[in-house]
Amino acid sequence: MGEIPDPFGEARRARGVLGLPTDKEVIPLILRHEEVRKAAKDWKTFSSDAPFRVPIPSEEEVRSVRQLPIEVDPPEQTDYRKLVEPFFLRAKQPAFVARVEAITERLVTESLACETIEAVGRFALPLQSRALTVLLDVPEAEAERFIGWGVHVFHHGSNGAEKGRDLERYLNEQFDRAAAAPGDDFYGLLTKATFRGRPLTRDELLGFANLMFAGGRDTVIHTVSSVIGYFASRPEALEFLRADPERIVLASEEFFRVYMPLSHIGRVCPVDTDVHGMTVKAGERASLCWASANLDETVFEAADEIRLDRRPNPHVAFGFGAHLCLGAAHARTVVRTLLEVLCRRVAGIDLVAKQERVENTAAYDRPLGYESLTVRFRPLPE
Numbered sequence: 001m002g003e004i005p006d007p008f009g010e011a012r013r014a015r016g017v018l019g020l021p022t023d024k025e026v027i028p029l030i031l032r033h034e035e036v037r038k039a040a041k042d043w044k045t046f047s048s049d050a051p052f053r054v055p056i057p058s059e060e061e062v063r064s065v066r067q068l069p070i071e072v073d074p075p076e077q078t079d080y081r082k083l084v085e086p087f088f089l090r091a092k093q094p095a096f097v098a099r100v101e102a103i104t105e106r107l108v109t110e111s112l113a114c115e116t117i118e119a120v121g122r123f124a125l126p127l128q129s130r131a132l133t134v135l136l137d138v139p140e141a142e143a144e145r146f147i148g149w150g151v152h153v154f155h156h157g158s159n160g161a162e163k164g165r166d167l168e169r170y171l172n173e174q175f176d177r178a179a180a181a182p183g184d185d186f187y188g189l190l191t192k193a194t195f196r197g198r199p200l201t202r203d204e205l206l207g208f209a210n211l212m213f214a215g216g217r218d219t220v221i222h223t224v225s226s227v228i229g230y231f232a233s234r235p236e237a238l239e240f241l242r243a244d245p246e247r248i249v250l251a252s253e254e255f256f257r258v259y260m261p262l263s264h265i266g267r268v269c270p271v272d273t274d275v276h277g278m279t280v281k282a283g284e285r286a287s288l289c290w291a292s293a294n295l296d297e298t299v300f301e302a303a304d305e306i307r308l309d310r311r312p313n314p315h316v317a318f319g320f321g322a323h324l325c326l327g328a329a330h331a332r333t334v335v336r337t338l339l340e341v342l343c344r345r346v347a348g349i350d351l352v353a354k355q356e357r358v359e360n361t362a363a364y365d366r367p368l369g370y371e372s373l374t375v376r377f378r379p380l381p382e
Protein backbone atom coordinates (compact mmCIF):
# COMPACT_ATOMS: atom_id res chain seq x y z
CA MET A 1 0.00 0.00 0.00
CA GLY A 2 1.22 3.50 -0.79
CA GLU A 3 1.72 6.38 1.59
CA ILE A 4 -1.80 7.71 0.97
CA PRO A 5 -4.62 5.15 1.29
CA ASP A 6 -6.85 5.07 -1.78
CA PRO A 7 -10.24 3.49 -1.04
CA PHE A 8 -11.47 4.38 -4.55
CA GLY A 9 -8.57 2.92 -6.58
CA GLU A 10 -10.02 -0.47 -7.47
CA ALA A 11 -13.41 0.89 -8.57
CA ARG A 12 -11.79 3.83 -10.40
CA ARG A 13 -9.62 1.51 -12.48
CA ALA A 14 -12.34 -1.09 -13.09
CA ARG A 15 -15.50 0.94 -13.68
CA GLY A 16 -14.92 4.61 -12.99
CA VAL A 17 -17.81 4.69 -10.54
CA LEU A 18 -18.69 3.58 -7.01
CA GLY A 19 -22.28 3.36 -5.68
CA LEU A 20 -22.79 5.07 -2.31
CA PRO A 21 -26.00 3.76 -0.69
CA THR A 22 -27.98 6.33 1.35
CA ASP A 23 -31.48 6.17 2.94
CA LYS A 24 -33.15 7.39 -0.24
CA GLU A 25 -30.91 6.56 -3.21
CA VAL A 26 -27.69 4.91 -4.33
CA ILE A 27 -25.45 7.77 -5.37
CA PRO A 28 -22.85 7.06 -8.09
CA LEU A 29 -19.53 8.63 -7.19
CA ILE A 30 -17.67 9.67 -10.35
CA LEU A 31 -14.07 8.65 -9.76
CA ARG A 32 -11.78 9.42 -12.70
CA HIS A 33 -9.96 12.76 -12.97
CA GLU A 34 -11.09 13.41 -16.54
CA GLU A 35 -14.69 12.40 -15.84
CA VAL A 36 -14.89 14.48 -12.65
CA ARG A 37 -13.68 17.55 -14.53
CA LYS A 38 -16.12 16.88 -17.38
CA ALA A 39 -19.08 16.50 -15.02
CA ALA A 40 -18.05 19.62 -13.05
CA LYS A 41 -18.31 21.65 -16.27
CA ASP A 42 -21.60 20.08 -17.37
CA TRP A 43 -23.99 21.84 -15.00
CA LYS A 44 -26.98 21.12 -17.23
CA THR A 45 -26.61 17.37 -16.63
CA PHE A 46 -25.10 17.65 -13.14
CA SER A 47 -26.83 20.58 -11.50
CA SER A 48 -26.08 22.45 -8.28
CA ASP A 49 -29.52 24.07 -8.27
CA ALA A 50 -30.49 22.05 -5.22
CA PRO A 51 -30.77 23.79 -1.83
CA PHE A 52 -29.28 21.66 1.00
CA ARG A 53 -28.51 18.75 -1.36
CA VAL A 54 -25.12 19.65 -2.79
CA PRO A 55 -23.40 18.30 0.34
CA ILE A 56 -23.80 14.59 0.99
CA PRO A 57 -25.33 13.86 3.48
CA SER A 58 -27.85 16.67 2.87
CA GLU A 59 -28.04 19.60 5.30
CA GLU A 60 -31.75 20.41 5.78
CA GLU A 61 -31.30 19.96 9.54
CA VAL A 62 -28.18 22.08 9.80
CA ARG A 63 -29.26 25.37 8.18
CA SER A 64 -32.40 27.14 7.03
CA VAL A 65 -30.99 28.84 3.92
CA ARG A 66 -29.63 27.90 0.48
CA GLN A 67 -25.85 28.39 0.43
CA LEU A 68 -24.66 30.91 -2.16
CA PRO A 69 -23.20 30.84 -4.73
CA ILE A 70 -22.68 27.08 -4.46
CA GLU A 71 -26.27 25.80 -4.57
CA VAL A 72 -27.27 27.47 -7.81
CA ASP A 73 -26.26 27.10 -11.50
CA PRO A 74 -25.03 29.61 -14.07
CA PRO A 75 -26.09 32.17 -15.16
CA GLU A 76 -27.48 33.15 -11.69
CA GLN A 77 -24.41 31.63 -10.02
CA THR A 78 -22.11 33.76 -12.20
CA ASP A 79 -23.90 36.94 -11.11
CA TYR A 80 -23.98 35.97 -7.42
CA ARG A 81 -20.31 35.02 -7.53
CA LYS A 82 -19.30 38.39 -9.04
CA LEU A 83 -20.60 40.13 -5.91
CA VAL A 84 -18.06 38.47 -3.61
CA GLU A 85 -15.15 37.43 -5.82
CA PRO A 86 -13.09 40.65 -5.37
CA PHE A 87 -13.50 40.35 -1.60
CA PHE A 88 -12.07 36.79 -1.65
CA LEU A 89 -9.18 37.78 -3.93
CA ARG A 90 -7.87 40.20 -1.26
CA ALA A 91 -6.25 37.08 0.25
CA LYS A 92 -3.46 37.44 -2.35
CA GLN A 93 -2.51 40.97 -1.30
CA PRO A 94 0.75 41.49 0.67
CA ALA A 95 -1.03 43.32 3.53
CA PHE A 96 -3.47 40.45 3.92
CA VAL A 97 -0.68 37.85 3.85
CA ALA A 98 1.22 39.89 6.49
CA ARG A 99 -1.79 39.77 8.85
CA VAL A 100 -2.12 35.99 8.46
CA GLU A 101 1.62 35.68 8.98
CA ALA A 102 1.46 37.62 12.26
CA ILE A 103 -1.32 35.31 13.51
CA THR A 104 0.66 32.20 12.52
CA GLU A 105 3.86 33.53 14.03
CA ARG A 106 2.15 34.10 17.39
CA LEU A 107 0.68 30.60 17.42
CA VAL A 108 4.06 29.06 16.58
CA THR A 109 5.73 31.10 19.32
CA GLU A 110 3.12 29.89 21.83
CA SER A 111 3.52 26.30 20.66
CA LEU A 112 7.30 26.48 21.02
CA ALA A 113 6.84 27.71 24.58
CA CYS A 114 4.65 24.71 25.52
CA GLU A 115 6.02 21.29 26.39
CA THR A 116 3.40 19.73 24.05
CA ILE A 117 0.46 21.03 22.05
CA GLU A 118 -2.77 19.43 20.81
CA ALA A 119 -2.57 20.56 17.22
CA VAL A 120 -6.23 20.19 16.12
CA GLY A 121 -7.99 22.17 18.87
CA ARG A 122 -5.08 24.36 19.99
CA PHE A 123 -3.36 25.16 16.73
CA ALA A 124 -5.42 24.43 13.61
CA LEU A 125 -8.75 25.69 15.04
CA PRO A 126 -7.40 29.04 16.35
CA LEU A 127 -5.36 29.53 13.18
CA GLN A 128 -8.41 28.95 10.97
CA SER A 129 -10.66 31.11 13.17
CA ARG A 130 -8.26 34.04 13.43
CA ALA A 131 -7.38 33.92 9.74
CA LEU A 132 -11.11 34.00 8.97
CA THR A 133 -11.39 37.35 10.78
CA VAL A 134 -8.84 38.71 8.29
CA LEU A 135 -10.94 37.43 5.41
CA LEU A 136 -14.15 38.84 6.90
CA ASP A 137 -12.26 42.06 7.75
CA VAL A 138 -13.60 42.10 11.32
CA PRO A 139 -11.66 42.53 14.62
CA GLU A 140 -9.50 39.53 15.50
CA ALA A 141 -11.24 39.26 18.89
CA GLU A 142 -14.30 37.86 17.08
CA ALA A 143 -12.30 34.66 16.58
CA GLU A 144 -12.81 33.73 20.24
CA ARG A 145 -16.47 33.08 19.48
CA PHE A 146 -15.62 30.97 16.43
CA ILE A 147 -13.10 28.97 18.48
CA GLY A 148 -15.81 28.36 21.11
CA TRP A 149 -17.91 26.50 18.53
CA GLY A 150 -15.24 23.75 18.45
CA VAL A 151 -13.99 21.49 15.67
CA HIS A 152 -16.29 19.70 13.15
CA VAL A 153 -19.47 21.79 13.25
CA PHE A 154 -22.10 23.20 10.81
CA HIS A 155 -22.65 19.97 8.93
CA HIS A 156 -24.52 16.71 9.32
CA GLY A 157 -23.38 14.79 12.40
CA SER A 158 -22.65 15.46 16.05
CA ASN A 159 -24.08 18.80 17.22
CA GLY A 160 -24.53 19.96 13.62
CA ALA A 161 -28.12 21.22 14.01
CA GLU A 162 -27.54 23.00 17.32
CA LYS A 163 -24.31 24.66 16.18
CA GLY A 164 -25.95 25.55 12.87
CA ARG A 165 -28.69 27.48 14.75
CA ASP A 166 -26.02 29.20 16.82
CA LEU A 167 -24.24 30.27 13.63
CA GLU A 168 -27.47 31.66 12.12
CA ARG A 169 -28.16 33.65 15.29
CA TYR A 170 -24.66 35.06 15.13
CA LEU A 171 -24.94 35.93 11.44
CA ASN A 172 -28.32 37.60 11.94
CA GLU A 173 -26.73 39.82 14.61
CA GLN A 174 -23.96 40.75 12.17
CA PHE A 175 -26.40 41.63 9.38
CA ASP A 176 -28.61 43.64 11.81
CA ARG A 177 -25.51 45.64 12.76
CA ALA A 178 -24.55 46.11 9.10
CA ALA A 179 -28.11 47.16 8.16
CA ALA A 180 -27.93 49.96 10.76
CA ALA A 181 -24.52 51.22 9.58
CA PRO A 182 -22.93 49.25 6.73
CA GLY A 183 -19.12 49.35 6.93
CA ASP A 184 -16.52 47.80 4.63
CA ASP A 185 -16.37 44.36 6.24
CA PHE A 186 -17.91 41.26 4.64
CA TYR A 187 -21.35 41.93 6.14
CA GLY A 188 -21.33 45.59 5.10
CA LEU A 189 -20.18 44.76 1.59
CA LEU A 190 -22.99 42.28 1.09
CA THR A 191 -25.53 44.63 2.65
CA LYS A 192 -24.57 47.35 0.15
CA ALA A 193 -24.45 44.93 -2.83
CA THR A 194 -27.15 44.70 -5.47
CA PHE A 195 -28.07 41.57 -7.38
CA ARG A 196 -29.62 42.30 -10.78
CA GLY A 197 -30.68 45.74 -9.62
CA ARG A 198 -32.10 44.91 -6.18
CA PRO A 199 -30.61 44.50 -2.69
CA LEU A 200 -30.02 40.97 -1.43
CA THR A 201 -32.70 39.45 0.78
CA ARG A 202 -31.82 38.37 4.33
CA ASP A 203 -31.90 34.72 3.22
CA GLU A 204 -29.42 35.48 0.44
CA LEU A 205 -27.15 37.35 2.87
CA LEU A 206 -27.28 34.41 5.26
CA GLY A 207 -26.66 32.00 2.37
CA PHE A 208 -23.41 33.72 1.43
CA ALA A 209 -22.23 34.04 5.02
CA ASN A 210 -23.16 30.49 5.97
CA LEU A 211 -20.91 29.09 3.25
CA MET A 212 -18.09 31.40 4.27
CA PHE A 213 -18.16 29.86 7.75
CA ALA A 214 -19.08 26.26 6.93
CA GLY A 215 -17.04 25.81 3.73
CA GLY A 216 -13.90 27.36 5.11
CA ARG A 217 -13.81 25.72 8.52
CA ASP A 218 -13.29 21.92 8.57
CA THR A 219 -11.45 22.14 5.28
CA VAL A 220 -8.74 24.44 6.64
CA ILE A 221 -8.60 22.87 10.12
CA HIS A 222 -8.19 19.45 8.56
CA THR A 223 -5.50 20.55 6.12
CA VAL A 224 -3.48 22.42 8.75
CA SER A 225 -3.56 19.55 11.26
CA SER A 226 -2.71 17.01 8.54
CA VAL A 227 0.30 19.11 7.53
CA ILE A 228 1.50 19.20 11.16
CA GLY A 229 0.97 15.41 11.34
CA TYR A 230 2.99 14.97 8.16
CA PHE A 231 5.98 16.89 9.53
CA ALA A 232 5.75 14.87 12.74
CA SER A 233 6.04 11.65 10.73
CA ARG A 234 8.76 12.90 8.32
CA PRO A 235 11.63 14.44 10.26
CA GLU A 236 13.51 15.29 7.04
CA ALA A 237 10.63 17.17 5.36
CA LEU A 238 11.11 20.61 6.97
CA GLU A 239 14.80 20.45 6.07
CA PHE A 240 13.84 19.62 2.47
CA LEU A 241 11.69 22.75 2.26
CA ARG A 242 14.30 24.90 3.97
CA ALA A 243 16.88 23.83 1.38
CA ASP A 244 14.82 25.53 -1.34
CA PRO A 245 12.00 27.81 -0.16
CA GLU A 246 10.49 27.76 -3.67
CA ARG A 247 9.32 24.28 -2.73
CA ILE A 248 6.82 25.81 -0.29
CA VAL A 249 4.30 26.60 -3.03
CA LEU A 250 4.64 23.15 -4.61
CA ALA A 251 4.43 21.41 -1.23
CA SER A 252 1.24 23.33 -0.37
CA GLU A 253 -0.41 22.12 -3.57
CA GLU A 254 0.67 18.56 -2.83
CA PHE A 255 -0.84 18.78 0.64
CA PHE A 256 -4.13 20.05 -0.85
CA ARG A 257 -4.08 17.14 -3.33
CA VAL A 258 -3.53 14.31 -0.86
CA TYR A 259 -5.30 15.60 2.25
CA MET A 260 -8.41 16.70 0.30
CA PRO A 261 -10.90 17.32 3.12
CA LEU A 262 -14.04 17.02 0.95
CA SER A 263 -14.11 13.50 -0.49
CA HIS A 264 -16.95 14.29 -2.89
CA ILE A 265 -19.65 16.89 -3.54
CA GLY A 266 -23.09 16.17 -4.97
CA ARG A 267 -25.01 17.25 -8.03
CA VAL A 268 -28.66 16.65 -8.95
CA CYS A 269 -29.55 15.16 -12.35
CA PRO A 270 -32.65 16.97 -13.69
CA VAL A 271 -33.43 14.05 -16.06
CA ASP A 272 -32.72 10.30 -15.99
CA THR A 273 -28.96 10.02 -16.54
CA ASP A 274 -26.58 7.14 -17.15
CA VAL A 275 -23.42 7.48 -15.06
CA HIS A 276 -20.93 4.79 -16.09
CA GLY A 277 -23.68 2.19 -16.29
CA MET A 278 -25.55 3.34 -13.15
CA THR A 279 -28.90 5.07 -13.69
CA VAL A 280 -29.63 8.26 -11.77
CA LYS A 281 -33.37 8.93 -11.84
CA ALA A 282 -34.56 12.49 -12.50
CA GLY A 283 -34.19 14.51 -9.28
CA GLU A 284 -31.68 12.12 -7.71
CA ARG A 285 -27.97 12.66 -7.25
CA ALA A 286 -24.53 11.78 -8.53
CA SER A 287 -21.36 13.02 -6.85
CA LEU A 288 -17.99 14.31 -8.00
CA CYS A 289 -15.28 12.45 -6.11
CA TRP A 290 -12.43 14.94 -5.90
CA ALA A 291 -10.46 12.73 -3.50
CA SER A 292 -10.41 9.91 -6.05
CA ALA A 293 -9.58 12.20 -8.98
CA ASN A 294 -6.62 13.53 -6.98
CA LEU A 295 -5.20 9.99 -6.76
CA ASP A 296 -5.82 9.03 -10.40
CA GLU A 297 -2.69 7.18 -11.52
CA THR A 298 -3.31 8.07 -15.16
CA VAL A 299 -2.70 11.74 -14.27
CA PHE A 300 -0.33 11.70 -11.27
CA GLU A 301 2.88 9.68 -11.30
CA ALA A 302 3.21 7.67 -8.05
CA ALA A 303 -0.16 9.14 -7.12
CA ASP A 304 -0.23 7.62 -3.65
CA GLU A 305 3.13 9.13 -2.69
CA ILE A 306 3.59 12.60 -1.26
CA ARG A 307 6.15 14.44 -3.39
CA LEU A 308 6.76 17.87 -1.94
CA ASP A 309 8.17 19.13 -5.24
CA ARG A 310 5.50 17.62 -7.51
CA ARG A 311 5.10 19.58 -10.70
CA PRO A 312 2.78 19.78 -12.57
CA ASN A 313 0.01 19.13 -10.08
CA PRO A 314 -3.42 19.51 -11.71
CA HIS A 315 -5.33 18.46 -8.57
CA VAL A 316 -9.01 19.25 -8.14
CA ALA A 317 -8.93 19.89 -4.38
CA PHE A 318 -10.60 23.26 -4.99
CA GLY A 319 -13.07 21.84 -7.52
CA PHE A 320 -13.26 22.68 -11.20
CA GLY A 321 -15.39 24.82 -13.49
CA ALA A 322 -17.98 27.39 -12.45
CA HIS A 323 -17.85 26.64 -8.73
CA LEU A 324 -14.07 26.66 -8.36
CA CYS A 325 -13.46 27.38 -4.68
CA LEU A 326 -13.70 31.08 -3.85
CA GLY A 327 -11.71 30.49 -0.66
CA ALA A 328 -8.76 28.90 -2.49
CA ALA A 329 -6.60 32.04 -2.36
CA HIS A 330 -7.26 32.31 1.38
CA ALA A 331 -6.55 28.60 2.02
CA ARG A 332 -3.33 28.88 -0.01
CA THR A 333 -2.23 31.92 1.97
CA VAL A 334 -2.87 30.10 5.26
CA VAL A 335 -0.99 26.92 4.29
CA ARG A 336 1.92 28.61 2.49
CA THR A 337 2.37 31.01 5.40
CA LEU A 338 2.29 28.12 7.85
CA LEU A 339 5.06 26.32 5.93
CA GLU A 340 7.08 29.49 5.67
CA VAL A 341 6.86 30.20 9.44
CA LEU A 342 7.59 26.57 10.37
CA CYS A 343 10.66 26.60 8.12
CA ARG A 344 11.88 29.80 9.74
CA ARG A 345 11.19 28.93 13.39
CA VAL A 346 10.91 25.19 13.91
CA ALA A 347 13.72 22.61 13.77
CA GLY A 348 11.34 19.68 13.91
CA ILE A 349 7.99 18.43 15.17
CA ASP A 350 7.79 15.28 17.34
CA LEU A 351 4.71 13.11 17.59
CA VAL A 352 3.53 12.55 21.16
CA ALA A 353 0.07 10.98 20.63
CA LYS A 354 -2.59 10.82 17.94
CA GLN A 355 -6.15 9.73 17.43
CA GLU A 356 -6.83 9.31 13.74
CA ARG A 357 -10.14 10.19 12.13
CA VAL A 358 -11.86 8.08 9.47
CA GLU A 359 -14.79 8.93 7.20
CA ASN A 360 -16.86 5.73 7.45
CA THR A 361 -19.54 5.25 4.81
CA ALA A 362 -21.51 2.34 3.39
CA ALA A 363 -19.20 2.30 0.33
CA TYR A 364 -15.72 3.26 1.56
CA ASP A 365 -13.69 4.16 4.62
CA ARG A 366 -11.29 7.03 4.11
CA PRO A 367 -8.71 8.29 6.64
CA LEU A 368 -9.42 11.97 7.20
CA GLY A 369 -6.83 13.54 9.45
CA TYR A 370 -7.03 13.52 13.20
CA GLU A 371 -9.51 13.76 16.04
CA SER A 372 -6.54 14.84 18.09
CA LEU A 373 -2.82 15.17 17.49
CA THR A 374 -0.39 15.94 20.28
CA VAL A 375 3.05 17.11 19.20
CA ARG A 376 6.14 18.90 20.44
CA PHE A 377 7.61 21.80 18.43
CA ARG A 378 11.43 22.04 18.67
CA PRO A 379 12.90 25.52 18.05
CA LEU A 380 15.52 26.34 15.47
CA PRO A 381 18.47 28.11 17.09
CA GLU A 382 18.04 31.90 16.64
Ligand code: HEM
Nearest residue numbers: 069070212215216219220265317318319323325326327331
Ligand atom coordinates in the same frame (compact mmCIF):
# COMPACT_ATOMS: atom_id res chain seq x y z
C1 HEM B 1 -8.41 23.42 1.98
C2 HEM B 1 -9.44 24.25 1.97
C3 HEM B 1 -10.59 24.17 1.02
C4 HEM B 1 -10.95 23.20 0.13
C5 HEM B 1 -10.25 21.87 -0.12
C6 HEM B 1 -12.15 23.66 -0.55
C7 HEM B 1 -12.82 22.96 -1.56
C8 HEM B 1 -13.85 23.45 -2.32
C9 HEM B 1 -14.47 22.78 -3.46
C10 HEM B 1 -14.08 21.40 -3.95
C11 HEM B 1 -15.41 23.61 -3.97
C12 HEM B 1 -16.29 23.32 -5.21
C13 HEM B 1 -17.68 22.91 -4.81
C14 HEM B 1 -18.54 22.42 -5.95
O1 HEM B 1 -18.08 22.30 -7.10
O2 HEM B 1 -19.72 22.14 -5.68
C15 HEM B 1 -15.43 24.80 -3.17
C16 HEM B 1 -16.28 25.88 -3.36
C17 HEM B 1 -16.34 26.95 -2.51
N1 HEM B 1 -15.53 27.20 -1.42
FE1 HEM B 1 -13.97 26.08 -0.82
N2 HEM B 1 -12.49 24.89 -0.08
C18 HEM B 1 -11.57 25.23 0.88
C19 HEM B 1 -11.53 26.41 1.60
C20 HEM B 1 -12.46 27.40 1.53
C21 HEM B 1 -12.46 28.60 2.33
C22 HEM B 1 -11.37 28.98 3.34
C23 HEM B 1 -13.58 29.30 1.99
C24 HEM B 1 -14.09 30.61 2.54
C25 HEM B 1 -13.81 31.08 3.72
C26 HEM B 1 -14.26 28.56 0.94
C27 HEM B 1 -15.40 28.97 0.29
C28 HEM B 1 -15.92 28.37 -0.84
C29 HEM B 1 -17.01 28.94 -1.59
C30 HEM B 1 -17.73 30.26 -1.30
C31 HEM B 1 -17.29 28.05 -2.65
C32 HEM B 1 -18.39 28.16 -3.69
C33 HEM B 1 -17.93 28.78 -4.97
C34 HEM B 1 -19.03 28.83 -6.01
O3 HEM B 1 -20.04 28.11 -5.88
O4 HEM B 1 -18.89 29.60 -6.98
N3 HEM B 1 -13.56 27.41 0.70
N4 HEM B 1 -14.46 24.68 -2.17
